[in-house]
Amino acid sequence: MSGTAPDVARAAAQWLALLESGTAGERDHTGLQQWRDSHPQHEQAWQKAQLLRQRFAELPSSLAMASLDRPQPGRRAVLKRALGVAALVPAAWLLSRQLPIDVWRADLHTATGERKQLPLADGSALQLNTASAVDVDLARRRLTLLDGEMALSVPGATALTVHTRYGQVIARQAEVCVRQLADACRVSVLKGQVQVLDMHGRTTLMHAGQQARLEALGLAAPSPFDILQLGWRDGVLTAQNQLLGDFLRELDRYRPGVLRWDPSLEALRVTGSFRLDDTDRILSLLATTHGLQVQLRTRYWVTLAPRKTLS
Structure with a gap:
């Protein structure tokens, strides 16, 4: 069972703060994965938190570290400071009118x-x-x-x-x-x-x-x-001699987690109609038709690379 949207958002921020604190151990990583796998809303909240972290990574270090200027020893203090940084994130997003909680509370x-x-x-x-x-x-x-x-x-x-x-x-x-x-x-x-x-x-x-x-x-x-851009209304993603990089960027919208690919694949071309209900199958078809490897780090971390040939 999942909690309310604010509870899920808060939990995602706490997990992110723990990992960013540098004190997370193997047990913490296992607990995070179990939380993410326990409900689709949890995974969605985690991905939004990750995206938010990436956006704020571009802030000047003096601003990002503003709440860390008071040295406090010990694991508890480090975690407290990290939670303080996480608490600043929603406020900053609110100022930019992109607060995730607005999305989670939408009608x-x-x-x-x-x-x-x-x-x-x-x-x-x-x-x-x-x-x-x-x-x-x-x-x-x-x-x-x-x-x-x-x-x-x-x-x-x-x-x-x-x-x-x-x-x-x-x-x-x-x-x-x-x-x-x-x-x-x-x-x-x-x-x-x-x-x-x-x-x-x-x-x-x-x-x-x-x-x-x-x-x-x-x-x-x-x-x-x-009109091919609007195929999503029928559950279809269609490409007509499209650059594979552009196709994958569009496909990435429909997959929770991380989808990455080798830069050498960008200029390949793809043509076809693909059902959005099974994005794993889309990746499998692309691998077959373009000679690619689908590398799975986890269920939510996939990388496409050229298939290695035996010398």
Whole structure:
């Protein structure tokens, strides 16, 4: 059984602090693995904590070490200081408006690798892609995309507005996909037309078959979208002579844990349609067709490398 979302988040931060303290022993590592394996939410929380740690590794050392300037001897003191660093992390993410707890507390959310189809009370239909989170407020006719990707079908003439970090997408009698990226969000119109309101109050009309990046500076010029990008709605990841590196980066969104590959594989090409319900099989197929080795450190740490040949 898993606890509440805040409890899971807190537990992940404590495990991370213990490992970062440098005092974790074999028993601690075993306990962490058992906790991660005990529930999918635990593994998802651990991966988010790892991602957060990577982001904050780029902070100046003087800031990262601000809570460690008082030497205290002993294992207990080291762990206490490490927990202090972990406690600073949520506050910093809150300031950047990327606090993980917002995702965990969302009205609707999916775990890594999970997809959902959700009918809304007003007759609209919502689909969530992997690792996505949405708040729903139909009383005010608004959805807020907190993370990930969503597809929305609005059959009625009453507008439904999707709020993102970079502006709003207003849909009526239309189908639209919105994906939150690191520095923008991508808007793709499948049917009808939508209004896009950027952060500066400017409105642009987008039509079926168009996609555009909505950025801090505004909406970029629309272009035709590749329907293959939206295959996730049917549980399919499709590539047409795509660079293997780009394909693996997309596949990585659907796998909990770490997926790595040898840089020499980046320029290989891949073509095919792959079912997202079994990403292990996708890796196996890639290994067969491209002569690769799938190296498993653990269930959640996979590396692809060129297959070694006997001399």
